[in-house]
Amino acid sequence: xxxxxxxxxxxxxxxxxxxxxxxxxxxxxxxxxxxxxxxxxxxxxxxxxxxxxxxxxxxxxxxxxxxxxxxxxxxxxxxxxxxxxxxxxxxxxxxxxxxxxxxxxxxxxxxxxxxxxxxxxxxxxxxxxxxxxxxxxxxxxxxxxxxxxxxxxxxxxxxxxxxxxxxxxxxxxxxxxxxxxxxxxxxxxxxxxxxxxxxxxxxxxxxxxxxxxxxxxxxxxxxxxxxxxxxxxxxxxxxxxxxxxxxxxxxxxxxxxxxxxxxxxxxxxxxxxxxxxxxxxxxxxxxxxxxxxxxxxxxxxxxxxxxxxxxxxxxxxxxxxxxxxxxxxxxxxxxxxxxxxxxxxxxxxxxxxxxxxxxxxxxxxxxxxxxxxxxxxxxxxxxxxxxxxxxxxxxxxxxxxxxxxxxxxxxxxxxxxxxxxxxxxxxxxxxxxxxxxxxxxxxxxxxxxxxxxxxx
Amino acid sequence: xxxxxxxxxxxxxxxxxxxxxxxxxxxxxxxxxxxxxxxxxxxxxxxxxxxxxxxxxxxxxxxxxxxxxxxxxxxxxxxxxxxxxxxxxxxxxxxxxxxxxxxxxxxxxxxxxxxxxxxxxxxxxxxxxxxxxxxxxxxxxxxxxxxxxxxxxxxxxxxxxxxxxxxxxxxxxxxxxxxxxxxxxxxxxxxxxxxxxxxxxxxxxxxxxxxxxxxxxxxxxxxxxxxxxxxxxxxxxxxxxxxxxxxxxxxxxxxxxxxxxxxxxxxxxxxxxxxxxxxxxxxxxxxxxxxxxxxxxxxxxxxxxxxxxxxxxxxxxxxxxxxxxxxxxxxxxxxxxxxxxxxxxxxxxxxxxxxxxxxxxxxxxxxxxxxxxxxxxxxxxxxxxxxxxxxxxxxxxxxxxxxxxxxxxxxxxxxxxxxxxxxxxxxxxxxxxxxxxxxxx
Numbered sequence: 100x101x102x103x104x105x106x107x108x109x110x111x112x113x114x115x116x117x118x119x120x121x122x123x124x125x126x127x128x129x130x131x132x133x134x135x136x137x138x139x140x141x142x143x144x145x146x147x148x149x150x151x152x153x154x155x156x157x158x159x160x161x162x163x164x165x166x167x168x169x170x171x172x173x174x175x176x177x178x179x180x181x182x183x184x185x186x187x188x189x190x191x192x193x194x195x196x197x198x199x200x201x202x203x204x205x206x207x208x209x210x211x212x213x214x215x216x217x218x219x220x221x222x223x224x225x226x227x228x229x230x231x232x233x234x235x236x237x238x239x240x241x242x243x244x245x246x247x248x249x250x251x252x253x254x255x256x257x258x259x260x261x262x263x264x265x266x267x268x269x270x271x272x273x274x275x276x277x278x279x280x281x282x283x284x285x286x287x288x289x290x291x292x293x294x295x296x297x298x299x300x301x302x303x304x305x306x307x308x309x310x311x312x313x314x315x316x317x318x319x320x321x322x323x324x325x326x327x328x329x330x331x332x333x334x335x336x337x338x339x340x341x342x343x344x345x346x347x348x349x350x351x352x353x354x355x356x357x358x359x360x361x362x363x364x365x366x367x368x369x370x371x372x373x374x375x376x377x378x379x380x381x382x383x384x385x386x387x388x389x390x391x392x393x394x395x396x397x398x399x400x401x402x403x404x405x406x407x408x409x410x411x412x413x414x415x416x417x418x419x420x421x422x423x424x425x426x427x428x429x430x431x432x433x434x435x436x437x438x439x440x441x442x443x444x445x446x447x448x449x450x451x452x453x454x455x456x457x458x459x460x461x462x463x464x465x466x467x468x469x470x471x472x473x474x475x476x477x478x479x480x481x482x483x484x485x486x487x488x489x490x491x492x493x494x495x496x497x498x499x500x501x502x503x504x505x506x507x508x509x510x511x512x513x514x515x516x517x518x519x520x521x522x523x524x525x526x527x528x529x530x531x532x533x534x535x536x537x538x539x540x541x542x543x544x545x546x547x548x549x550x551x552x553x554x555x
Numbered sequence: 556x557x558x559x560x561x562x563x564x565x566x567x568x569x570x571x572x573x574x575x576x577x578x579x580x581x582x583x584x585x586x587x588x589x590x591x592x593x594x595x596x597x598x599x600x601x602x603x604x605x606x607x608x609x610x611x612x613x614x615x616x617x618x619x620x621x622x623x624x625x626x627x628x629x630x631x632x633x634x635x636x637x638x639x640x641x642x643x644x645x646x647x648x649x650x651x652x653x654x655x656x657x658x659x660x661x662x663x664x665x666x667x668x669x670x671x672x673x674x675x676x677x678x679x680x681x682x683x684x685x686x687x688x689x690x691x692x693x694x695x696x697x698x699x700x701x702x703x704x705x706x707x708x709x710x711x712x713x714x715x716x717x718x719x720x721x722x723x724x725x726x727x728x729x730x731x732x733x734x735x736x737x738x739x740x741x742x743x744x745x746x747x748x749x750x751x752x753x754x755x756x757x758x759x760x761x762x763x764x765x766x767x768x769x770x771x772x773x774x775x776x777x778x779x780x781x782x783x784x785x786x787x788x789x790x791x792x793x794x795x796x797x798x799x800x801x802x803x804x805x806x807x808x809x810x811x812x813x814x815x816x817x818x819x820x821x822x823x824x825x826x827x828x829x830x831x832x833x834x835x836x837x838x839x840x841x842x843x844x845x846x847x848x849x850x851x852x853x854x855x856x857x858x859x860x861x862x863x864x865x866x867x868x869x870x871x872x873x874x875x876x877x878x879x880x881x882x883x884x885x886x887x888x889x890x891x892x893x894x895x896x897x898x899x900x901x902x903x904x905x906x907x908x909x910x911x912x913x914x915x916x917x918x919x920x921x922x923x924x925x926x927x928x929x930x931x932x933x934x935x936x937x938x939x940x941x942x943x944x945x946x947x948x949x950x951x952x953x954x955x956x957x958x959x960x961x962x963x964x965x966x967x968x969x970x971x972x973x974x975x976x977x978x979x980x981x982x983x984x985x986x987x988x989x990x991x992x993x994x995x996x
Binding site: 153155157204207209253255257263268371372374375425426490495 | 652669701714815817858859917
């Protein structure tokens with residue numbers, strides 16, 4: 100969920116306007132909001148965002164590359180993630196494995212992540228050590244040594260990571276099967292971020308080197324620095340360390356406008372390791388970039404009011420009133436360079452079948468499609484979303500996450516800053532139209548997770 | 556205005572790399588007119604108030620036959636209070652952007668409140684209602700009980716959860732810490748609304764209450780709000796602490812079969828109490844062995860060099876009546892025996908050789924600097940203050956901590972390594988289909 104990384108919107112609330120059940124008051128607060136993110140671009144194309152905060156004498160540096168697993172090809176899945184691991188090996192200046200040790204011995208922490216659309220590297224450290232981590236991050240933008248000697252044990256590490264996250268977890272294995280149906284076999288988003296085991300075993304020096312050369316360059320990266328720092332300091336340091344790195348010609352990123360062609364589908368995983376069954380349905384949905392993008396904000400409100408909290412429709416009807424589910428939820432994330440999904444899930448109550456659950460969920464969907472949504476529930480959902488955004492201002496980590504996610508999926512700083520107003524502007528009619536657009540049988544995959552012996 | 560900044564600066568700056576900031580840290584100790592004591596860090600940089608508080612008595616004092624009642628009760632405190640049922644109570648929180656939560660650990664009943672400072676009256680009023688007029692409506696009791704049983708079932712299938720649970724059952728056999736904080740289906744079934752109310756009355760007392768507050772609120776206003784929320788609670792006698800734990804004196808290995816490709820291993824030794832004079836030496840030793848991130852010996856030997864695991868680490872755990880040093884990893888069934896062997900070799904090397912001068916220095920800079928990194932939000936700072944109080948430390952601890960870490964010498968680490976890393980007290984639990992791991996009863 101994208102949340103604005105701005106601090107000053109809180110200023111309006113400080114002035115003494117209490118949150119009330121009416122959305123427009125909050126919307127007005129956000130509307131007068133003044134932007135806090137400062138941006139600039141280096142001559143080589145590196146885009147920088149600075150989020151100053153003097154709360155604690157620490158800084159977070161994040162470098163996000165606009166490449167993720169959805170930029171891989173079938174047969175080479177897992178390359179983006181494998182490369183992310185290899186970025187912690189050595190360069191000529193920083194010996195193998197030393198990157199994190201240097202950060203640590205300077206009182207900092209570091210890590211990295213890979214998603215379908217992006218790969219990010221981050222360090223949090225005392226403000227005066229920004230230069231140190233910037234020098235090292237710039238160094239490994241182009242100078243990592245990818246050798247067979249380093250790759251061999253790391254491949255085993257990645258296979259263990261896959262066992263831990265996926266092969267040991269029936270719900271994750273089901274999710275892999277569902278994505279293949281929803282997005283279409285061998286298509287971006289259909290293949291797991293961590294990769295298929297056979298591909299992980301096959302990826303070698305040449306694959307990773309060419310992936311690195313193709314995607315790691317200043318003009319394909321976003322630098323985000325948050326914390327006790329000024330834009331001028333970041334500009335000076337980044338010109339010194341990232342500035343000399345040559346840019347490269349980037350291929351455009353491709354994402355299909357269509358998903359799976361043979362929908363609806365039902366995918367069942369009956370697994371001896373499962374004791375608590377689960378019913379899930381995913382629909383192909385527009386993101387901020389692909390499909391009917393005009394629904395992207397209304398769908399966030401829809402997910403919230405239909406299954407976002409324990410006061411949502413699904414929770415009240417299925418869990419509280421009819422006692423068909425132990426819990427029920429809906430979720431939707433629009434930050435994707437390609438299509439995304441709208442998901443509904445229910446954990447059935449004991450003695451209730453997955454069929455009972457499906458009937459109840461579709462009944463509630465029909466009720467919404469027939470009767471629409473009320474102004475009151477839309478405003479409550481908007482308030483929840485905006486309140487979460489306000490609290491995200493209280494955390495130093497959230498700003499870089501929000502801007503990194505937006506800018507690596509084709510969004511802009513202006514989009515992030517306009518999020519509160521766009522959420523506040525959603526009307527009940529738009530929520531209904533968005534539901535009608537997405538909740539269509541020919542865009543859905545139903546996923547059933549059951550114990551092995553059960554056939555329900 | 557900048558108090559939090561001063562606090563963080565003081566924490567970050569106590570070691571040599573960073574400029575030393577003199578001066579006191581602004582943790583204020585307050586006592587309200589009704590006698591509630593609290594720590595406060597006033598920070599006006601965000602319009603949020605965060606509260607972290609706890610009561611004496613946790614799941615280890617669940618009454619006989621009612622395993623799980625304390626944690627169930629804790630969750631139900633926010634499922635309706637006063638004239639509001641669960642839905643009304645939740646909507647009231649949502650409408651005021653206030654967030655209340657309770658949970659129970661082995662030793663304490665913990666809670667938090669987060670509210671925008673403009674809505675503080677509403678937030679503290681909801682807290683008062685949750686503490687003094689919880690409803691325990693039968694419908695909600697049934698719902699939370701069913702959810703808890705389902706989550707116990709789910710945990711019983713996750714190798715990591717099974718390993719942790721089995722470790723506690725093995726180490727603490729015969730002691731209340733052996734019991735699952737979530738309880739058992741039988742114990743939960745026995746938890747009627749009447750018994751839940753009784754349990755709440757037994758635990759929600761002024762004696763043993765610990766409160767920390769951070770954010771956009773001054774002393775006088777906090778005192779007024781704390782008296783509103785906590786002032787009407789009764790005084791009384793919290794449940795007695797469990798008996799002291801007698802650590803095992805022989806090594807054990809337990810294998811739990813699960814049909815998974817990767818085995819999870821947890822290995823535990825008797826640990827060190829928070830108030831032990833060797834605590835800081837143990838902190839350094841653990842950091843070098845397997846603490847922190849990617850710099851530890853276990854990370855290097857198990858993951859970097861041999862590719863035996865994705866995740867490998869060690870950590871110190873403390874409870875009121877026990878303490879542990881726990882190492883954990885996960886490796887393919889065919890390789891878990893080797894991973895365990897490497898961990899044991901590293902235990903032995905640490906015991907025999909201690910740490911090097913440079914490892915000692917690196918650990919000190921990390922442990923000193925990293926505390927500031929965790930001051931990420933008002934809630935996390937309130938949590939830090941709360942944990943200092945739980946550990947019986949004084950408000951000036953944060954100014955002294957750096958010096959205590961800096962004072963650790965090579966021989967201190969070697970001594971504490973010899974004391975803790977003893978093979979004959981090692982309990983190992985492996986969950987999966989491990990090859991080459993034999994149970995030792």
